[in-house]
Amino acid sequence: MNALNAQWLIRSQSIVTLAAGMIYPYYLLFLKNAGNSYSKYGLAFAVFTVSSAAVSQWLAPRLDRHGVRMLAASSLGMAAVMLAFPWVMSYGLVLVLQLVMGICNAMQKMSERLLIADHTQHGSRGVVIGSFHFWTSAASGFAVILGGFLIDWLTIDALFYASALLYALSAWAVWRYGRHGAGRAAAAESQRAAHRQL
Amino acid sequence: MKKSIALLLLAALSLYVYVRNDVPDQDPYAITDYSRLHPVKVERVVKGQEERQLVAIVQEARQKGLTVSIAGQRHSQGGHTYYKDGIVVDMTSFNRILAVDPARKTVRVQAGATWKDVQDAVNPYGLAVKTKQSQNIFTVGGSISINAHGRDIRNGSLIKSVESFRLLTADGQIKQVSRTENADLFPLALGGYGLFGIILDVTLTLADDEMYRITSDRMSVGEYSAYFQNRVKSNPDIRLHLARISVAPDSFLTDMYAINYTVDRSIPLRGHDRLNEGERLVIPTKLMFNLNRSFDWGKNVFWDLQKRFFGTQQGTVISRNNAMRSESGFMEYREAGKNDLLQEYFIPPDELSAFVEDFKAVLRSESMNLLNITVRYVNRDEEAKLSYAREDMFALVCLFNVPLTEQGQTQMKQSVQRILDAVMKHRGTYYLPYAPYASLDQFRAMYPNYGVFFNKKDEYDPEHLFMNYFYENYRGE
Structure with missing residues (x-):
């Protein structure tokens, strides 16, 4: 296995970090304005982590079979949340969206780790993980600078919509190439198994 | 290789953003107002919470020889709400x-x-x-x-x-x-x-609170004063009114449209008086306003769209409270080194078209980026010592996009002083909450009560505890 097999993963997840990086720091500002106190602000984050933790236990037994689906679903879920944010007018709804984002986060983080593991081999993971980290971080860097310009020129709502578009694009990329890539990984695995038997 | 290029690009982009924003008006540790002009360090900003606390601040300032400035939303643009090394009392809380x-x-x-x-x-x-x-x-x-x-x-x-x-x-x-x-x-x-x-x-x-029906009319600047006197002021049912003068190159300072809010007693207030929350269509409007700011063709398109928009508003009904909470989100502007600043001139109705001709001449020779002119009407009201309406006046609220650099501001000051000469020639005054471009002589000519005002200031506040840049710029002597 080499980095090539994980390329679709790196690309699709770079789009995810582009979408996330673009919105995240500005989202924090938005969230701070939603709560009048820091404890309310803290609660919004707690809801995110609690839902993420809780759903992980439901996802765990299904992860191995549905990794790619989960990754695509997490992007789609985030796209929906990004579309909803500009229309939110109450703190209660912010909490609901935080809860949904927690679920998406669990799906994304767990399936991402699974797929990295699936597409790498013990003893040669460093390069792929390094590549993965580099491109996702770099994408985040470009995104956050771009996001600043976009808000200055348009509005924070426009940024939410742009982020939604990128999330949707990444869902498509995961779905389109992930199944293919996963298929290839499975084929390679069965080939290896055949070799071992010989 | 690809990674090195990406890193280099990212570093270059970061450097570009740093340099672009490394200007005084973007300093997060300095205090300024909406204008972002003249940022300074202050002793501290205190949020007003209760009366006793405010009294204590005043006493502390007196004892320590500090100044106190009072800030609300800080939308005044001439340093009225802060002073170097002083205490700023933020009253928004x-x-x-x-x-x-x-x-x-x-x-x-x-x-x-x-x-x-x-x-x-x-x-x-x-x-x-x-x-x-x-x-x-x-x-x-x-x-x-x-x-x-x-x-x-x-x-x-x-x-x-x-x-x-x-x-x-x-x-x-x-x-x-x-x-x-x-x-x-x-x-x-x-x-x-x-x-x-x-x-x-x-x-x-x-x-x-009342229900109003919105109507709009188009006219030229030359026709506006008569229109206002005969069709608006004489109709007591028209309660709110505003007008706009075109700044688009194709109809520069000639084309106008006016919007009237006329009481409609046939519509019950109940059921129609829910307050509008949030703003609509901020993204496209802000984009359009950006084009209006950046290009001459953008100004033409924006003016046409405005006229068309108010055409579609013809006949719609709105409560007084909703008519008095107009939108502002699309005007937000944070560009480093530049800002949209207001200037406002009060002109007697019979002088309006003559003034606009002089105004046009100054604007043409000074190459100022004028984004918008709205016209309001104020009745004569001389109660305030620094009153701007010594007779009935049209108020021309002018929004300029201006550079915040020293050179740009010097240029702006010269241009505005030329405009103010024209204002004075037509018995007008200007509004004081904005950037202090007027010369001391111009201020004194248009606010003849300045002596009484500042003498009373010295009488009520001999140690000049309450201090701001308006005082510093226009006290004189």
């Missing part, structure tokens, strides 16, 4: 609605309450504000300190709807001020730009 009296039609609010807070409080009683700026984001204290005016053409400037207020003066005393109690301070503190003390709370008289 001192914002409770204290009492609504539906029988007397009054509301009593703390000075940091915004017009939105007031509207939210009085709307359920079928009441509305008499006079205010078009937007509702400003604090009541700030608005009466600049003696604001707006779309209402029947209720004069804001001072007229103030019944009384309580003022924390430089000696640490709290004084009840009205037209009968401590009456001397009334026309000084209102339109006094925070130089006479901290306004704690205000009692405002209110109007009835």
Whole structure:
């Protein structure tokens, strides 16, 4: 296995970090304005982590079979949340969206780790993980600078919509190439198994 | 290789953003106002919480020889709300609605309450504000300190709807001020730009909330004064009015349209008086306003779209409270080194078209980027010592996109002083809450009561505890 097999993963997840990086720091500002106190602000984050933790236990037994689906679903879920944010007018709804984002986060983080593991081999993971980290971080860097310009020129709502578009694009990329890539990984695995038997 | 290129690009982009934003108007540790001009360090910014605390601040400042400046939303643009090394009292948190009296039609609010807070409080009683700026984001204290005016053409400037207020003066005393109690301070503190003390709370008289039908008309600048006198002022059912003068190259300072809000008694208020929340279509409007700011063709397109938009509004109905909370999100602008700044000129109706001709000549030779002119009407109101409406006036609210660099500001100052010469030639005045481009002589010529105003300031506040850049720029001597 080499980095090539994980390329679709790196690309699709770079789009995810582009979408996330673009919105995240500005989202924090938005969230701070939603709560009048820091404890309310803290609660919004707690809801995110609690839902993420809780759903992980439901996802765990299904992860191995549905990794790619989960990754695509997490992007789609985030796209929906990004579309909803500009229309939110109450703190209660912010909490609901935080809860949904927690679920998406669990799906994304767990399936991402699974797929990295699936597409790498013990003893040669460093390069792929390094590549993965580099491109996702770099994408985040470009995104956050771009996001600043976009808000200055348009509005924070426009940024939410742009982020939604990128999330949707990444869902498509995961779905389109992930199944293919996963298929290839499975084929390679069965080939290896055949070799071992010989 | 690809990674090195990506890293290099990212580093270069970061450097570009750093350099681009490394200008004084983007310094997060300095205090300025909406203009972002003249940022300085202050001793501290204190949020106003309660009366005792404000009294203690005034006493502390006196003991330590510090100055006190009073800030609301900081939308004034001439350094009225802060002073170098002084204490800034941020009144936005001192914002409770204290009492609504539906029988007397009054509301009593703390000075940091915004017009939105007031509207939210009085709307359920079928009441509305008499006079205010078009937007509702400003604090009541700030608005009466600049003696604001707006779309209402029947209720004069804001001072007229103030019944009384309580003022924390430089000696640490709290004084009840009205037209009968401590009456001397009334026309000084209102339109006094925070130089006479901290306004704690205000009692405002209110109007009835009513249903209006919107109509709009198009005309040329030459026709506007007659139109206003014959069709608007003479029709007592028209309560709110505003007009716009084109800044688009194709119809520069000739084309106008006017919007009237006429009482429609056939529509019941109940069921139609829900307050509008949030803003619509900010993204496309902001994009259009950016094009208006950046290109001549953008100005033409924006002007055409505005006319078309108000055509579609023809005949729609709106409550007074909703008509008095217009949108502002699309005008937000944070570009480093540049800003959109207001200037406002008051011109007597019979002088309007002649003034606009002179104005046009100055604008053409000075290459200023003028983004918008709205026209309001204010009745003669000489109550405030620094009154701008010595007779009935049209107010031309002009929004300019200006560079904030020293050179750009020097240029702007020269250009504005030329405009102000034209204003004076046509018996006009200018508005004081904006950037201090006027020369001292121009200020004195257009505000002949300046001597009384500043002498009273020295009398009530001999140690100059309440301080700001308006005082520093225009005290003279």
